[in-house]
Amino acid sequence: MKQSFFIAGTDTGVGKTLVSTALLRLFNQQGYATIGLKPVAAGCEMTPEGLRNDDALQLQKAASVELDYDLVNPVALAQPIAPHLAAGFKMLSAERIAAFCRGAMLHDANIYIIEGAGGWRVPLNRRETMADLPRLLDIPVILVVGMKLGCLNHALLTAESIRRDGLQLAGWVAVETDASMLALDENIRSLQERIPAPFLGHIPYMDVPSADVAAASLKVDYLSGG
Numbered sequence: 001m002k003q004s005f006f007i008a009g010t011d012t013g014v015g016k017t018l019v020s021t022a023l024l025r026l027f028n029q030q031g032y033a034t035i036g037l038k039p040v041a042a043g044c045e046m047t048p049e050g051l052r053n054d055d056a057l058q059l060q061k062a063a064s065v066e067l068d069y070d071l072v073n074p075v076a077l078a079q080p081i082a083p084h085l086a087a088g089f090k091m092l093s094a095e096r097i098a099a100f101c102r103g104a105m106l107h108d109a110n111i112y113i114i115e116g117a118g119g120w121r122v123p124l125n126r127r128e129t130m131a132d133l134p135r136l137l138d139i140p141v142i143l144v145v146g147m148k149l150g151c152l153n154h155a156l157l158t159a160e161s162i163r164r165d166g167l168q169l170a171g172w173v174a175v176e177t178d179a180s181m182l183a184l185d186e187n188i189r190s191l192q193e194r195i196p197a198p199f200l201g202h203i204p205y206m207d208v209p210s211a212d213v214a215a216a217s218l219k220v221d222y223l224s225g226g
């Protein structure tokens with residue numbers, strides 16, 4: 001089996017990295033070889049080895065196939081702001097980012113998890129957005145919904161855009177990032193009734209977020225054809 005997924009979110013900070021690492025752990029447990037990529041990361045620390053982003057390090061660690069950091073995160077931008085702004089005078093190009101991903105994907109694995117940056121329509125340059133990456137790679141999308149007031153609108157607009165952009169929505173995940181959200185179950189049900197894609201699970205609020213605990217909340221049979 002060889003399958004790739006682009007992990008999109010309703011926004012930044014909604015749990016994309018938690019879901020990405022949870023999916024990697026889950027597929028590892030099922031005996032699949034996995035690779036996690038964060039092609040564009042805005043918000044990096046300078047280290048003796050160069051710029052390092054926490055999401056990319058988590059994906060690198062959760063994957064079963066060892067890859068050099070530069071393959072996991074080819075575009076590392078220092079400032080934690082929108083990628084096209086963090087890039088400054090260096091122009092980001094969706095085709096170049098896709099080419100980096102294709103290079104990393106020459107490394108053999110069964111599952112490739114590619115985490116986006118921010119939400120679906122985050123700009124890469126004047127013309128292109130993050131959405132152009134899964135389009136160029138021609139891979140299905142998993143939508144991560146951060147459960148908070150306002151997420152119904154964000155989730156439905158994003159699911160609609162993914163389909164209008166001609167991409168397949170392979171499934172969606174509800175992440176409880178706000179422990180005090182009112183009517184959580186009713187909100188999840190409202191999305192189940194309206195998002196035309198499989199519901200892969202609800203990751204509960206955790207005082208100390210753990211990819212393994214999150215993995216236990218996900219059902220990926222729909223994804224791996226099992």
Ligand SMILES: Nc1ncnc2c1ncn2[C@@H]1O[C@H](COP(=O)(O)OP(=O)(O)OP(=O)(O)O)[C@@H](O)[C@H]1O
Pocket residue numbers: 009011012013014015016017018019055116117118175176177203204205206207209
């Ligand atoms: N279920 C949860 N319970 C508690 N905290 C959570 C949960 N899911 C995510 N978080 C926390 O919310 C924050 C944002 O999550 P995460 O980093 O996965 O978001 P993201 O969508 O990947 O953001 P970015 O756009 O920066 O990549 C993190 O501090 C994470 O630990």
Ligand SMILES: C[C@H](N)[C@H](N)CCCCCC(=O)O
Pocket residue numbers: 012013041042043079080081082083117118119122
């Ligand atoms: C810095 C942050 N954690 C992400 N990497 C980038 C989020 C960009 C969001 C841009 C926006 O939609 O306004």
Ligand SMILES: [Mg+2]
Pocket residue numbers: 016017018055115
């Ligand atoms: Mg992230």
